[in-house]
Amino acid sequence: MTEPIVNDLTIQAATVNGSGSQTANLVLTRAIFHMGIPVAPKNVFPSNIEGLPTWYQLRITPEGHMARSDKVDILVAFNVATWREDLKTVRPGGAVIHEEAFSTAEARTDVTYYAVPFAKLAKSKIQNDTLRKQLANMIYVGVVAGLLGIPWEAVEHGVRRQFLTKPKAVPVNLDAIKVGYDYWQDNFSKQDPYRLEPMQGAVEGKVLVEGNQAAALGALMGGVTVVAWYPITPSSSLCEYLVAYADRFRVDTATGEKLISVVQAEDELAAVGMAIGAGWAGARAMTSTSGPGISLMAEFSGLAYYAEVPVVIFDIQRIGPSTGLPTRTSQADLGFVYTLSHGDTKHVVLLPGTVEECYELARDAFDYADRFQTPVFVLSDLDLGMNLWMTPEFKYPDKPLDRGKVLSKDDLERLAGEWARYRDVDGDGVTYRTLPGTDHPAAGYFTRGSGHDEMARYTEGADAYARNMDRLSRKLETARHVLPAPLADEAGAPIALIAFGSTHAAVVEARETLAASGKPVDYLRIRALPLSDDVAEFVRRHDHVYVVEQNRDGQLFDLIRLALPAELVGRLRSIRHYNGQPIPAVAITEPLMQLEAVPA
Amino acid sequence: MSTALNRAGLARDAYKGAATTLCAGCGHNSITNHMVKALYELGVEPHLLAKMSGIGCSSKTPAYFVETAHGFNGVHGRMPSLTTGAHLANRQLIMLGVSGDGDTASIGLGQFLHMIRRNVDCTYIIEDNGTYGLTKGQFSATADLGSVQKKGAVNTFQPIDPCAVALALGCSFVARSFSGDGKQVVPLIKAAIAHRGTAILDIISPCVTFNDHDGSTKSYSWVKDHEESIADVSFIPFFEEVHVDYEPGTVRDVQLHDGSHIVLKKLGEDHDPTDRQAAIKVIEEGRAEGHLVTGLLYVDTKMDDFATTEHIPQRPLKDLSQDELRLSRDQFSQFMSEFA
Numbered sequence A: 001m002t003e004p005i006v007n008d009l010t011i012q013a014a015t016v017n018g019s020g021s022q023t024a025n026l027v028l029t030r031a032i033f034h035m036g037i038p039v040a041p042k043n044v045f046p047s048n049i050e051g052l053p054t055w056y057q058l059r060i061t062p063e064g065h066m067a068r069s070d071k072v073d074i075l076v077a078f079n080v081a082t083w084r085e086d087l088k089t090v091r092p093g094g095a096v097i098h099e100e101a102f103s104t105a106e107a108r109t110d111v112t113y114y115a116v117p118f119a120k121l122a123k124s125k126i127q128n129d130t131l132r133k134q135l136a137n138m139i140y141v142g143v144v145a146g147l148l149g150i151p152w153e154a155v156e157h158g159v160r161r162q163f164l165t166k167p168k169a170v171p172v173n174l175d176a177i178k179v180g181y182d183y184w185q186d187n188f189s190k191q192d193p194y195r196l197e198p199m200q201g202a203v204e205g206k207v208l209v210e211g212n213q214a215a216a217l218g219a220l221m222g223g224v225t226v227v228a229w230y231p232i233t234p235s236s237s238l239c240e241y242l243v244a245y246a247d248r249f250r251v252d253t254a255t256g257e258k259l260i261s262v263v264q265a266e267d268e269l270a271a272v273g274m275a276i277g278a279g280w281a282g283a284r285a286m287t288s289t290s291g292p293g294i295s296l297m298a299e300f301s302g303l304a305y306y307a308e309v310p311v312v313i314f315d316i317q318r319i320g321p322s323t324g325l326p327t328r329t330s331q332a333d334l335g336f337v338y339t340l341s342h343g344d345t346k347h348v349v350l351l352p353g354t355v356e357e358c359y360e361l362a363r364d365a366f367d368y369a370d371r372f373q374t375p376v377f378v379l380s381d382l383d384l385g386m387n388l389w390m391t392p393e394f395k396y397p398d399k400p401l402d403r404g405k406v407l408s409k410d411d412l413e414r415l416a417g418e419w420a421r422y423r424d425v426d427g428d429g430v431t432y433r434t435l436p437g438t439d440h441p442a443a444g445y446f447t448r449g450s451g452h453d454e455m456a457r458y459t460e461g462a463d464a465y466a467r468n469m470d471r472l473s474r475k476l477e478t479a480r481h482v483l484p485a486p487l488a489d490e491a492g493a494p495i496a497l498i499a500f501g502s503t504h505a506a507v508v509e510a511r512e513t514l515a516a517s518g519k520p521v522d523y524l525r526i527r528a529l530p531l532s533d534d535v536a537e538f539v540r541r542h543d544h545v546y547v548v549e550q551n552r553d554g555q556l557f558d559l560i561r562l563a564l565p566a567e568l569v570g571r572l573r574s575i576r577h578y579n580g581q582p583i584p585a586v587a588i589t590e591p592l593m594q595l596e597a598v599p600a
Numbered sequence B: 001m002s003t004a005l006n007r008a009g010l011a012r013d014a015y016k017g018a019a020t021t022l023c024a025g026c027g028h029n030s031i032t033n034h035m036v037k038a039l040y041e042l043g044v045e046p047h048l049l050a051k052m053s054g055i056g057c058s059s060k061t062p063a064y065f066v067e068t069a070h071g072f073n074g075v076h077g078r079m080p081s082l083t084t085g086a087h088l089a090n091r092q093l094i095m096l097g098v099s100g101d102g103d104t105a106s107i108g109l110g111q112f113l114h115m116i117r118r119n120v121d122c123t124y125i126i127e128d129n130g131t132y133g134l135t136k137g138q139f140s141a142t143a144d145l146g147s148v149q150k151k152g153a154v155n156t157f158q159p160i161d162p163c164a165v166a167l168a169l170g171c172s173f174v175a176r177s178f179s180g181d182g183k184q185v186v187p188l189i190k191a192a193i194a195h196r197g198t199a200i201l202d203i204i205s206p207c208v209t210f211n212d213h214d215g216s217t218k219s220y221s222w223v224k225d226h227e228e229s230i231a232d233v234s235f236i237p238f239f240e241e242v243h244v245d246y247e248p249g250t251v252r253d254v255q256l257h258d259g260s261h262i263v264l265k266k267l268g269e270d271h272d273p274t275d276r277q278a279a280i281k282v283i284e285e286g287r288a289e290g291h292l293v294t295g296l297l298y299v300d301t302k303m304d305d306f307a308t309t310e311h312i313p314q315r316p317l318k319d320l321s322q323d324e325l326r327l328s329r330d331q332f333s334q335f336m337s338e339f340a
Helices: A021-032 A083-088 A120-125 A132-148 A152-162 A169-187 A209-223 A237-250 A268-280 A292-295 A297-305 A333-339 A354-371 A382-386 A409-416 A462-480 A503-516 A534-540 A555-563 A586-597 B027-042 B057-064 B079-089 B101-104 B109-118 B161-166 B182-194 B220-226 B276-289 B331-336
Strands: A009-016 A040-042 A052-062 A072-077 A091-097 A112-116 A206-210 A227-230 A261-264 A286-291 A311-320 A323-329 A347-349 A375-381 A388-392 A446-448 A487-489 A495-501 A522-526 A544-549 A572-576 B049-052 B069-075 B095-100 B124-127 B174-179 B198-204 B227-229 B229-237 B251-256 B262-265 B292-299
Touching: A009 A021, A009 A132, A021 A052, A021 A132, A021 A152, A021 A388, A040 A388, A052 A112, A072 A083, A072 A132, A072 A261, A091 A227, A112 A132, A112 A169, A112 A206, A120 A132, A120 A169, A120 B109, A132 A152, A152 A169, A169 A544, A206 A209, A209 A237, A209 A261, A209 A354, A209 A375, A209 A382, A227 A237, A227 A268, A227 A388, A227 B079, A227 B095, A237 A261, A237 A382, A261 B079, A268 A286, A268 A292, A268 A297, A268 A311, A268 B049, A268 B079, A268 B109, A286 A292, A292 A297, A292 A333, A292 A544, A311 A354, A323 A586, A323 B095, A323 B198, A333 A347, A333 A375, A333 A555, A347 A354, A347 B109, A354 A375, A354 A382, A354 A388, A354 A462, A354 B109, A375 A382, A388 A503, A446 B079, A462 A572, A495 A503, A495 A534, A495 A586, A503 A522, A503 A544, A503 B262, A522 A534, A544 A555, A555 A572, A555 B198, A572 A586, B027 B124, B027 B182, B027 B198, B049 B057, B049 B079, B057 B069, B057 B095, B079 B095, B079 B109, B079 B124, B101 B109, B101 B124, B101 B161, B109 B161, B109 B198, B124 B182, B124 B331, B161 B174, B161 B292, B182 B198, B182 B229, B182 B292, B229 B292, B262 B292, B276 B292
Parallel strands: A009 A072, A072 A091, A091 A112, A227 A261, A227 A286, A286 A311, A311 A375, A347 A375, A446 B069, A495 A522, A495 A544, A544 A572, B049 B069, B049 B095, B095 B124, B124 B198, B174 B198, B227 B292
Antiparallel strands: A009 A052, A040 A052, A206 A388, A311 A323, A487 A522, B174 B292, B229 B262, B251 B262
C-alpha cells in the first residue's frame, strides 16, 4: 500500500436524480465539515424531475480549495446507466465503491474496487417500504464513512444538521447509514490510500451557505418589500428562500400581516413589471431570473433605465443561448445584461464572487438602485447560487438604508413647490423624485418611457433628448466611482489575472499552483460594471494580463479592451471556459502556461 | 365650468390635465372629460391617485386629466403589472389604469387576465375603438367579424370581447359603456373606483380618423343605433345619503365596499348584476341580435382583493422603517449560526 493521502481527495457520487441522493450527499458533506475539514461540494444535475443521471462532487482539501476538481479519487457508482463512463473519470490508484451487480469484467485494473450489494442490503435491511428508495442512498454514506474513517459522531451530526427541521427523520436515516457502515467493517479491508482525519483551525468561524440563500438574506437585510418572480432554474431557490425567510421574519405577529409581498407572476415580463411598478411607488423591489427570463426582461429594463425607476434584478446565470443547458453554469450574460434593452442603455451591474458577496451586494443593490434611480443587476450564476460554499459568517450591516434623493411634502414646501423631476441640480446626473401619495400639489409628475424634458413633459425635441441622454451618462459616471471597487492582490509579478464572479475560486487555486511552480501572478477581481479606472491602472502595472471568464466570447475581455487606452490593449489575453461545468483551476493554469510560452 | 368645491376642497379645474394631442372628435377625449367629472364629483384627492397606462392613443390620456397626480405611462400591454406593483407598494393609492383594445386584447392579454385572476384593487378602463390608431388603422383583436377597415379590408377573425373574457375569469366588476354616453360612463367610473377589486370598464370609443365609417361596428353612428342599455345607472357616493324615489321593484341597489351605492333602474327586461351566468347570457344575446349591450354587467362585492388575500397591511409597505425591515442583531446571529 502506498503513502496515505489525508484530507486531500475528491469524492464523486454518480446517482439517479429524484432518488434522494442529494440528501445523502449533503449528510456526507456536513459530516466531513463537522470534522473541521474544508469541503467544496458541486452538484451536477439534469433538467429533469426523476430518473436521469446526476453527479455530486465533494472536494476535500486541507487548503480549502473551492473550485471544481477535474480529478476523481473516490467514485461512488450508483447508476448503471453511466457506470462505464463514470469509471473513466477516476484517477489511477483511486477507489471505486459500486453496486455489486455492476460488471467489472474488462474494467480498469488500476483502481481499487469495493463491490457493495446496495440493492440487496436495501431490500433486506431497510424496513421502511415507502422510504426504501431514498434511504438506499444513505447506505453509501455509511460505506464511505467506513472507507474514509469518518467518526460515527460526525455522521450523527451530519444527519441531525441535515434534518434540522425534521428531527423525526434522524433515526431512520442513521439506521440506513449504519447498514453501510457495518457492511464496510464486516466485509472489507482498506486497500486504498485515502483517509480523513479531524483538523483544527481550518474551518473555524465558517458556515456552509448557498449563494441564493445568501442573496435572499441580503435582500431581506436590504429592506426589500415587494418581490415578483417567475420560476426558472437556477434562480428559483433565491425567491423560495426569500419566501421562507419572510414567513419567519416579516410577519407582524400581532396582526398576521405580512411586511413584504412576494408574488409569483405569470411570466418574467409581469415579474419585472411588478417590481418596477413597486419601485416607482417607493418600495424596495426586486425580481430574480435566469436564462430566457432575462431576455424577456429587456424591454422593461429599458423603461426603468430611461424613466429612472429603482429596481433590483438578480440574474442567476445558466448557460445559453436559448434554453441552453438549464442546469449548467455560465457567465455569458455579462455583455447582454450590461446594455439590456434597445437604444443607448447601460446598467449598473454588480458581480459577487463569493457567497459572502452574494449577501453583501444583494443587500447593497437596493441602496444603489435608490441612490441612482436605476435598475441594478446582480449577476450571480448556478455554481455560486445553487452550491453550498464555505464562508465566514456574514456581517451585520453597519450602515443605515440609503433611500436616495426623495422629496417629501416638507421638502416641497420648503422649495415652494419649485422642483423638476429630471433637473440635475447637484451636477451628478442624479435628480430628485417624489413618490405617489406625497400630499403636495407640486409632487405629481408623469413618468414615461417616451421622450421627456426636465419637467417630465412629453417631448420629441432634439436638444431635450440629447440633454437627457447626456445626463444619464453623467449619472452612470457618478455611480461608477461609488460602486464596489475591484479587489487587487498584487506582489509585483509581471503577469496577472483578471476575473469576476464564481471564477474567483478557480483563480485562487490557480495562483497557488502557479506560485508553487515559480510563476507567481497578481490578481484583480472585478466587482461591478461600469468598470473602475483601477482596471486600466492595474493593466499598466503588468506585462501580460489574462482575463479569465466562463463564456465563449470573452465578454469581460472585450469590455476591458474597450475601456483601456490603446497602448495597453496589447497586454490583454483571454482565457475562456464554457462547457457548463464550473471552471477548474487547471483550465486557467494550462492555457496560461501555454500562452506564456508564446513570444509576445 | 363649475367653480363649486368638492369634498376634497377642489374645483373641477383641479382635475384637468394637459391639452389633449389626440384627434378632434376622438372618443377618448370624451372619456377624459367623463373621468374629470367622475373624479371631481367623487372628491378624489389628486395626490392619492395613480394614473397608469400602457402604450397607444388610449394610454396617452392619463396626461390629459388630473395633472397634479402621479402617472406612469409604461410599456405596451404591461399596465397591469406596473399597477400591481405600485399597489403593493402603497395600498393607499387609488389605482386607475387606462388601456386600449390593442394594449389589452392583443399584446397585453396575458397581464389583463392575470390581473383579473388576482383581483388587484384597481379600475381598468379599456378605451376600445377596434383599431390601431397610432400606427394608422390596422384592425385590433376587438374588431368585429366582418367589420370593414377604412380602405376596405374586411376583418375575418372573431373578436375578443374583454367583458366576456373578464366574466369567464370571474372578474369582480364588469361593465361596458359608450364614450358618447356620459350619463352612463360617469357613474360607472365612480362605481369602478369605489369597488374594491379589479373593475373592468370597456368603453366603446370611436376612432374618428380610422374607424368611424360605414362598415365599422365601433363608429358613432353604429353604436348610437345599436346600443342597448340594460339599466339606468346612478352612483351615490358614501358621503351622500341614499335617496331613491323610484317605484319599488324597478330598481336594484348594490352597496360597494366603501359604503357607496350603485342604483340601477330597470329598462325592459331585468338584469341581475350579481348573476354571472345572466351577464354572460345578456352579452351573448346582444351579440346574436347585433346589439351592443351596455351598463353594469356584473359585480361581486364579496370577493377579497389581492392585497387582502396576501395579508398586506393598509400601511404602505414603502413606509416601513429600517427596524421593521432588517433582522435584529440577535436574530441575525442566531440565523447565521444555523448555517454552521
